[in-house]
Amino acid sequence: MSTTSWDRLLIDATLATFTGDEPYGLIANGAIALHEGRIAWVGRRSDLPANAERDAGIVERVGGALITPGLIDCHTHLVFGGDRAHEFDLRLNGASYEAIARAGGGIVSTVKATRAASEDELLAQSLPRARALLADGVTTVEIKSGYGLNLESERRMLRVARRIGETLGVTVRTTFLGLHALPPEYKERRDDYVALICDEVLPALAAEDLVDAVDAFCENIGFAPAETRRVFECARSLGLPVKLHAEQLSDLEGAALVAEYGGLSADHLEYLSESSIRAMAAAGTTAVLLPGAFYALRETKLPPIASLREHGVAMAIATDCNPGTSPLLSLRLAAGMACTLFRLTPEEALRGVTHHAAGALGLSDRGTLAAGQRADLVVWNVDQPAELCYWIGGDLVHTIYVAGHPIDRR
Incomplete structure (x- = not known):
């Protein structure tokens, strides 16, 4: 898929993909591309295709924030x-x-x-x-x-x-x-x-x-x-x-x-x-x-x-x-x-x-951050995954995406 067709690209992220062998499937300094409600690409920012950050429809820097599946x-x-x-x-x-x-x-x-x-x-x-x-x-x-x-x-x-x-x-x-x-x-x-x-x-x-x-x-x-x-x-x-x-x-x-x-x-x-x-x-x-x-x-x-x-x-x-x-x-x-x-x-x-x-729930199209999965994900106001269990209460959500679109969570 050409990067010019990506609807949205989130960069400078810590990704908890829950794939692979690494704890949490963690990717530091990662990037994730969304297109037509699906995840189009996920990986290290340094591995992005040439001109991806220039050509994607919307590019958002998240300042190292943690992103997980919804x-x-x-x-x-x-x-x-x-x-x-x-x-x-x-x-x-x-x-x-x-x-x-x-x-x-x-x-x-x-x-x-x-x-x-x-x-x-x-x-x-x-x-x-x-x-x-x-x-x-x-x-x-x-x-x-x-x-x-x-x-x-x-x-x-x-x-x-x-x-x-x-x-x-x-x-x-x-x-x-x-x-x-x-x-x-x-x-x-x-x-x-x-x-x-x-x-x-x-x-x-x-x-x-x-x-x-x-x-x-x-x-x-x-x-x-x-x-x-x-x-x-x-x-x-x-x-x-x-x-x-x-x-x-x-x-x-x-x-x-x-x-x-x-x-x-x-x-x-x-x-x-x-x-x-x-x-x-x-x-x-x-x-x-x-x-x-x-x-x-x-x-x-x-x-x-x-x-x-x-x-x-x-x-x-x-x-x-x-x-x-x-x-x-x-x-x-x-x-x-x-x-x-x-x-x-x-x-x-x-x-x-x-x-x-x-x-x-018998759903195979969500629950991980991987290409082809439904683009339901959360950007959190934390740096590492364990914080999501560590903090008792409080509002830790920055942005929620459902099918690739940010939603009003209130």
């Missing part, structure tokens, strides 16, 4: 009605997450608030949360349903998720989470509810192109492995990939189950067993770590990080942004928490919110 939040429940701050208070006064859920709180209380909200009201409540993620460097976000638990309300949630992407100009991947909780009207009819989800709700929403993947909450207070398998079979028949909330509170071997279906990810994983890790490794299923929920619930059981490393399982990190157990609005903070709470290295954490997070 961050990817691969597990959120960002669309919901109301909040559950009172449950935070209850937990601090000794109530467990499971006890709150069994008493009618938890997910079911958010279902009531979400069902009562119109589509526009849900959008108005959810957009500030999405903007907070964007302001901190997120350019791709996964958003789950699961607070509607009937066709009309699940459809409304997924439509709002699509509208968030359109409004903010970022990529939104939608995940159908019909098996999130048992709605009150099906309290004594579990089989009927699972049948409703598999036979009616999921097929209808998939036909409307509102679903990119299918998830379930496989847990003692959620849904059993056999019920999860039913929705996975439905997803398979519709050609949809699967992922799973697994091993957060107990070991039901959900991670092995989702691996059996070639799942994109297994998420949470505090009670993950060695045999399930081997299954994930064989299937290429990504482990999504959610330190926000671990922190908010004051958990003490750590995910088996050393074993995941040993077996070469890719580890992603996400906010799990939700009203009850992880009201977290910074993916960069989640990466720092993964370092301090789970003992990941900063490089592992940053790969977990870029390259491995892309894998957890």
